[in-house]
Each structure stands twice: as structure tokens, then as C-alpha cells.
Amino acid sequence: MFQDLLALFFPESCFACNKVLVRGEQFICTDCNIKLPYTDFHEHGATELNPLQRRFWGKVPVRFAFSYLYFRSKGRVQRLLHQLKYKGAKDLGEHLGQRYGSILQEYQYHDQFDLIVPVPLHKLKLRKRGYNQSEHFAVGLASAMSVPTKADVLKRTINTTTQTQKNRLSRWQNVEQVFEVTKPEQVKGKRILIVDDVLTTGATLEACAVTLLAAGASEVSIATIAAA
Ligand SMILES: [Zn+2]
Numbered sequence: 239m240f241q242d243l244l245a246l247f248f249p250e251s252c253f254a255c256n257k258v259l260v261r262g263e264q265f266i267c268t269d270c271n272i273k274l275p276y277t278d279f280h281e282h283g284a285t286e287l288n289p290l291q292r293r294f295w296g297k298v299p300v301r302f303a304f305s306y307l308y309f310r311s312k313g314r315v316q317r318l319l320h321q322l323k324y325k326g327a328k329d330l331g332e333h334l335g336q337r338y339g340s341i342l343q344e345y346q347y348h349d350q351f352d353l354i355v356p357v358p359l360h361k362l363k364l365r366k367r368g369y370n371q372s373e374h375f376a377v378g379l380a381s382a383m384s385v386p387t388k389a390d391v392l393k394r395t396i397n398t399t400t401q402t403q404k405n406r407l408s409r410w411q412n413v414e415q416v417f418e419v420t421k422p423e424q425v426k427g428k429r430i431l432i433v434d435d436v437l438t439t440g441a442t443l444e445a446c447a448v449t450l451l452a453a454g455a456s457e458v459s460i461a462t463i464a465a466a
Contacts, residue, residue: 305465335378
């Protein structure tokens with residue numbers, strides 16, 4: 239009763255299209271749920287049929303590469319990511335993690351990971367934003383797959399916002415040195431799933447993977463909410 243009254247005066251709207259949600263809908267409306275551009279990467283595992291997997295070939299050994307959605311600019315996915323990243327929609331991150339985590343669980347991938355590690359924000363950016371959106375996605379994935387998650391084993395040592403001015407080569411060298419493992423004893427011998435909100439060039443996830451492998455992780459996989 240109280241919830242209904244609350245909804246009457248403060249209706250919640252869909253994070254993907256802004257339409258008012260009706261009873262039974264949560265975060266995302268039914269129409270968007272049907273129309274979101276879901277990938278089928280998890281159906282192909284580590285094979286060449288997984289296009290995201292292929293993008294890491296010859297760069298860094300990635301066991302599995304998954305993304306829940308395809309990134310599309312100026313559409314539902316961009317709006318979702320924007321709400322998650324800049325509008326404080328932390329619960330949305332967990333919700334998406336739960337949903338994708340249940341799918342990965344269905345395909346038996348939960349047995350493939352010992353630890354889930356979100357891509358960290360630089361401490362200055364974290365202070366400014368107040369939360370790490372990837373951490374919330376990680377929490378959702380972790381709870382759906384019953385795999386532990388730790389946000390403090392990896393640290394971003396360089397604030398990369400100044401990178402845009404530099405040329406491609408120095409940007410790459412820069413990104414290689416951006417991350418540092420703060421607790422090597424917690425990654426040693428572990429099969430780690432690194433998660434981020436969005437994958438564009440893949441350079442950030444690649445740098446995290448290299449750093450974790452160098453610190454003794456036995457293998458790394460990646461999962462994002464959306465991949466371009
Ligand atoms: Zn919608």
C-alpha cells in the first residue's frame with residue numbers, strides 16, 4: 239500500500255528509455271528488456287566464434303571474454319551506462335550484474351573463476367564520483383555466481399584523464415603502467431574475472447590483465463556490461 243502510494247507520487251522510470259515503470263517492473267521496462275542488444279558471447283566460450291575473445295588474441299592471454307550487451311551510442315545502452323556512471327544508479331549496476339551473473343551461472347562459468355576484480359578508479363576520481371560503477375556490477379555478478387569479489391587488490395596509480403592529449407604510442411605505454419596489484423597474496427594462483435562497465439578499445443582491461451598475470455594470477459577472464 240505504502241509502496242503503491244510512493245510510486246504514485248514518485249514514479250520510477252526506466253533507466254534505458256525514461257518511460258514510467260509499471261508494477262512488477264524494476265530498473266528497466268519490459269519493452270527495453272526485450273529490445274536490449276544482448277550478446278551471445280557466453281554461448282561460444284573461449285572459441286573463435288566469440289568475437290570479443292578474438293580481440294584479445296595476440297595481445298594478452300584471456301581465458302574468457304564476455305559482455306552482457308553490445309554498446310550502441312545514442313540508445314538504450316548508452317543511457318543505461320550514463321545513469322550508472324554519472325547519475326548515482328549504483329543499484330542498477332548490481333541489478334545488471336545479477337542478471338548477467340545468472341546467465342553465466344546457467345552456462346556453468348561460475349566454476350571457472352576464483353575471484354572477481356572490478357577495474358579500479360583512480361582515488362581522485364573515486365572521491366569525485368563517490369562510487370566505482372564497475373564495483374557494483376562486480377557485486378551483482380559475484381552474488382549471482384557465488385564467487386568472491388574484492389575491489390582492493392588492484393589499484394589505479396595514474397589518473398588517466400590527461401591521456402587524451404598524448405599520441406597513441408605513449409598512451410599505450412602509459413596504460414601499461416596504470417595499475418598495480420596491492421595484495422599479491424590474494425591474486426596468486428587465482429583464476430580472476432576482471433570486470434568493467436564498458437569496453438571500447440580494450441586497452442584498460444588488457445592493462446589490468448597484464449598486471450594481474452604478472453602478479454601471479456593463474457589466468458584472467460573479462461566481463462563487461464557493454465562492448466563496442
Ligand atoms: Zn525502457
